[in-house]
Amino acid sequence: MNRDKRQKRTTIYDLAELAGTSASAVSAVLNGNWKKRRIGSQLAERITKLAEEQGYAVNMQASLLRREKSKIIGMIVPKYDNRYFGSIVETFETMARERGLFPIITCTGRDPELEIEAAREMLSYQVEWIISTGATDPDRVTDLCAAAGVRSLNLDLPGSKAPSVISDNFTGSRELTRRVLVNYERKLGRKSPLLFIGGRGSDHNTSERIKGFVAAHVEKGIDVDAHHILACGYAPEKAEHALEALQTEEGGVPMGMFVNSTISLEGVMRWIIRSGHNGPMAPTLGCFDWDPFVALLCDDIEMVRQDVPAMLASVFDIIETGSATASLVQIPPVFVTSR
Amino acid sequence: MNRDKRQKRTTIYDLAELAGTSASAVSAVLNGNWKKRRIGSQLAERITKLAEEQGYAVNMQASLLRREKSKIIGMIVPKYDNRYFGSIVETFETMARERGLFPIITCTGRDPELEIEAAREMLSYQVEWIISTGATDPDRVTDLCAAAGVRSLNLDLPGSKAPSVISDNFTGSRELTRRVLVNYERKLGRKSPLLFIGGRGSDHNTSERIKGFVAAHVEKGIDVDAHHILACGYAPEKAEHALEALQTEEGGVPMGMFVNSTISLEGVMRWIIRSGHNGPMAPTLGCFDWDPFVALLCDDIEMVRQDVPAMLASVFDIIETGSATASLVQIPPVFVTSR
DNA sequence: CGACTTTGCTCAATCGATGGAGCAACAATT
DNA sequence: AATTGTTGCTCCATCGATTGAGCAAAGTCG
Incomplete structure (x- = not known):
């Protein structure tokens, strides 16, 4: 009632006064442990109703300050x-x-x-x-x-x-590379290595994916060109510029690519279109990440979809069990073929 | 120092004890108004250093409880x-x-x-x-x-x-519709009305966009078929199902569409591909929203990109000036033609 | 040298919710 | 009737940071 000029928020003291009771009774009722604190159910009901009427909301700052x-x-x-x-x-x-x-x-x-x-x-x-x-x-x-x-x-x-929860980058990447190599060979009529583009060479995921990329090539007896591993960063422009630069070099840009994230894929797509490599002569692609429009609109792309629900289930599992060790949980990703 | 079993966080009282001073001096130094509170600069420096060493961080709950x-x-x-x-x-x-x-x-x-x-x-x-x-x-x-x-x-x-900050839906939609109508006429060789799909008929934006959609048709002297305004909701499946249902009806699905959001566009794309309407006979599209992959990969689509920076600039402008009236600010969106 | 100002700091109340301790009132038990 | 138990509540210290008020020491001025 006494809400002065700039009406302050209703507090448990306001409610206590209105209900003719104490602040601790109000607190107990509103935070649910009024049974433990032996508050009568009639008083509880009265307080609950009042709180509702007054549009009361706890002050979390105060509550959290007190709680552990x-x-x-x-x-x-x-x-x-x-x-x-x-x-x-x-x-x-x-x-x-x-x-x-x-x-x-x-x-x-x-x-x-x-x-x-x-x-x-x-x-x-x-x-x-x-x-x-x-x-x-x-x-x-x-x-x-x-x-x-x-x-x-x-x-x-x-x-x-x-503790860390990540995708199984090595296995995911190896399998993705295998699939793209098959598609590329089918298209080209002969075995040929892919280009790796996107990501940071310094980060764990990119380096594991490069390992998987190389492993898949080795399995098939294809030599990887170290020149064709471009961990140029994630931003679209970086990928686009890297391809532009490669284009001017001897040998040019391979028409089979492993793209390390949809962000980088955006740059790759821009390059493809600006350099006229779209349409029937479009490159064979693989992307370590998933996007619905790419899946729907691109003809010749394999995608890896990271299993977000499984990853977060694992995260909350660690939180709930409180495991302290710096463990590494690797979640297998899911494969998506376009169309 | 006295950090018991479950080490509690360092507080200003801990720092005060370590520095041989009072909690209020520590508080004043750490929240920056030590000049106003006439704390000596040597003491200030000592406290700052100590806080850093101890990895002190304010308890926001306590701070906010006290502040206005x-x-x-x-x-x-x-x-x-x-x-x-x-x-x-x-x-x-x-x-x-x-x-x-x-x-x-x-x-x-x-x-x-x-x-x-x-x-x-x-x-x-x-x-x-x-x-x-x-x-x-x-x-x-x-x-x-x-x-x-x-x-x-x-x-x-x-x-x-x-106060509300929104896109200029009517003008944006009318212009988008105009553009798509032009593309559609060019493709079809004659004037023909578009299909409107996606969004909720009950929401302001959808109804304004429908108005703009109709206005553009009227301008060109094209009759809109009320049957072809499908505000079926935003989810992709809803759009997909709506098109499936329409397909079985007399007249089928128009090959020119105004899609109300990228979310709905996802469903439209699914329908296009599943029903074999992709390739050279793909529908002429317009989408009230923007996505980079759609812009890059789709041949025949006009997109409206809502001007997020301008919208948020306007939001913070209202916050800073504290304007109280239930005003309506409409931000013109930006047009993007694919490729 | 005494009155006054300035500097540099401390004290203690306060924000709102919480919960241990305790106190009446009444019921149940011996 | 005296003791013990139960119910239903209130009192008050507490969480950590902030801030108005106040106090001692040092500096300034006539």
């Missing part, structure tokens, strides 16, 4: 511009909520400094866990968390100091 | 599965941070109940603003906010009780 567990879980994610991370975030939110956790998510654009800053901010909010997704330097986040007594976990890209 | 403004800003978003919302979220985060605000984002999957629940939860966290993006029932969120003295704002879909 915050139930807040943070996730750091590089971008929202592709289906993979989009579905990670969406699944993460849903699963966190199902478990009574409050998810907070921050996008850092693959900038290591921003990753640290975001982690520090999350620690200020008393998160209980930080999930570093596709982080450039996950171990630094883990160190920061450890200093604050907070658990952390790596998703998509592994770290050495916290 | 939380600097937290919430956003409710339907999905993360397309470029439009992805870029809204990414831009929102960046712009919020640039302004010293802490963004929290929740995805509600277009479920009105979840929207309300999410808003309630955000209010518990003392958000200062809630941005309802593409919300099914934004006015209910506004009411909830108003009761708590919190400002709200609608993005993408307008509401009647809070």
Whole structure:
């Protein structure tokens, strides 16, 4: 009632006064342990009704300050511009909520400094866990968390100091390469090596995928050209420029490619179209990642879809069992042939 | 030092003890107004160093409990599965941070109940603003906010009780329809009406787009078939099924379409391929939304790209000026022709 | 040298919710 | 009737940071 000028939010003290009872009774009723605190059911009902009428909402800041567990879980994610991370975030939110956790998510654009800053901010909010997704330097986040007594976990890209859940990049990549090699041979009428493009050579996933890429070539007795492994970064322009540069070199651009992410694929597609390599002479493609429009619109592409639900199930499994070891869980991805 | 068993986080009291000073001095130094509070610069330096060494991070819960403004800003978003919302979220985060605000984002999957629940939860966290993006029932969120003295704002879909920032759907749709009609006439050799598919007839954007769609037909003297306006919802399957159903009817499916969102376009593409309408006989398309792969891979499509940076600039403009009226800002979208 | 200002810091109340401890009132038991 | 148990509630310290008020010491001025 006494809501002065800039009406302050209703508190348990306001409700207590209105109900003619104490703040602790109100608190007990509203947070559900009024049975344990032996509050009568009539009073409970009266308070509940009042709270509803007044549009009361707990002040989480006050509540969390007092409680021991915050139930807040943070996730750091590089971008929202592709289906993979989009579905990670969406699944993460849903699963966190199902478990009574409050998810907070921050996008850092693959900038290591921003990753640290975001982690520090999350620690200020008393998160209980930080999930570093596709982080450039996950171990630094883990160190920061450890200093604050907070658990952390790596998703998509592994770290050495916290449990990590990633796709089985080597096996996935080897199988993808096999399939593309078959398609390429069928088209070309002879065996020929593929071009590898996209990703960062320094990151674990890219290097494992390169290993799988090479292994599949070796199996088939095809020599890989080291010149044709272009871990040029993820951004579309990088892939596009790398192909432009290669075009001017001797031998030009192979018409069979392993593209390391849909982001890079965007650049590859741009190059294909700008250089007139579309239509019947389009390259044979493989992409380590999935996009619905590519799957529908591209004729000759094999895609690997990372198993996001399985990955996040594994993440929450680790959270629930509280396993502390810097284990590495590898989730097999799923294969999708276009059309 | 006295960090017991489960090491608690370092607090200003710990730092005060270590520095042989008071908690209020520590607080003043660490939150930057030590000049105003006349703390000596040597002590300030000593405290800063100590805080760094101990890996101190403020307890936001405690800090926010005491302060008047939380600097937290919430956003409710339907999905993360397309470029439009992805870029809204990414831009929102960046712009919020640039302004010293802490963004929290929740995805509600277009479920009105979840929207309300999410808003309630955000209010518990003392958000200062809630941005309802593409919300099914934004006015209910506004009411909830108003009761708590919190400002709200609608993005993408307008509401009647809070300022709204949306695309100029009518003009955008009319222009898109004009372009597709031209392409369709060129292909067909005669004037013919388009099919409208996707979206919810009950939402403002869809109904405005239908108006623009009709207006463009009227301009050209083409009769629209009311049977061919299918606001069947956003999900891909809905669009796919709607086309399947139409196929069996007399007249079949027109080979010129206005698709209301990339999500629906996914279903349309599936239908096109499954029903064998791809290749040279593919339909002439227009899509109110943009996706890079569609732009690159589709031959005969016109797309409208909603101007996300301009929309969010307008959002933060309203937030900064604090305008209270339930105004409607319409941002012109940008046209993209494939290839 | 005494009055006054400035500097540099500390004290203690406060934000709102929580939960251990405790206190009446009444019921049940011996 | 005295003791013990149960029910239904209230009191108050507490979480950590913030901030108005206040106090001692040093500096300034006439």
